[in-house]
Amino acid sequence: GNSVTQMEGPVTLSEEAFLTINCTYTATGYPSLFWYVQYPGEGLQLLLKATKADDKGSNKGFEATYRKETTSFHLEKGSVQVSDSAVYFCALSGGAQKLVFGQGTRLTINP
Amino acid sequence: DAGVIQSPRHEVTEMGQEVTLRCKPISGHDYLFWYRQTMMRGLELLIYFNNNVPIDDSGMPEDRFSAKMPNASFSTLKIQPSEPRDSAVYFCASSFRTDNSPLHFGNGTRLTVT
Numbered sequence: 001g002n003s004v005t006q007m008e009g010p011v012t013l014s015e016e017a018f019l020t021i022n023c024t025y026t027a028t029g030y031p032s033l034f035w036y037v038q039y040p041g042e043g044l045q046l047l048l049k050a051t052k053a054d055d056k057g058s059n060k061g062f063e064a065t066y067r068k069e070t071t072s073f074h075l076e077k078g079s080v081q082v083s084d085s086a087v088y089f090c091a092l093s094g095g096a097q098k099l100v101f102g103q104g105t106r107l108t109i110n111p
Numbered sequence: 112d113a114g115v116i117q118s119p120r121h122e123v124t125e126m127g128q129e130v131t132l133r134c135k136p137i138s139g140h141d142y143l144f145w146y147r148q149t150m151m152r153g154l155e156l157l158i159y160f161n162n163n164v165p166i167d168d169s170g171m172p173e174d175r176f177s178a179k180m181p182n183a184s185f186s187t188l189k190i191q192p193s194e195p196r197d198s199a200v201y202f203c204a205s206s207f208r209t210d211n212s213p214l215h216f217g218n219g220t221r222l223t224v225t
Contacts, residue, residue, distance in 0.1 A: 101153065
């Protein structure tokens, strides 16, 4: 079945550091891939998405490239800010609108 | 657009009591989802609806859980009787029809069963 594996957290970085959160997936067919972010006390919200191989999703300085050959969708940001502290979820579309989520990676950015 | 609205934000109840969680999806969205989030199990899909009809309830943990969607603008998740292990944050989300449409989540209901 479809599954998503994320890099285990928590991840703690200093402000302006480079961020990578790894995500790999197992899926049949050609799923769409997503990153969602959850700020404290809130629901998840879409950060970016990619719908086919080699697509790059980007938003708010974050980027992720859909790599079919390595079944990966790693999240990157060149210079993180304190406001980026949140929990990040990688997900894939399992068909019929069912998203399969990874376990989430908690990110803390220190000033 | 007010987003997905859930109520209550917090619910504290005693074991054995009935609990009802409520959700108002974004107007025009065809799909509605109920998720449960815990530290141990992460984010779990409980059930989802398409055009008010339950499509997949395989994630509902037990018969104690039930969900309804009487119309396009309202859904409930009921737990009867509640147990301490039901303590979690319950999220409602809605989306448009297509597979690539993002889910829009509410801010969740934090349930504590003592």
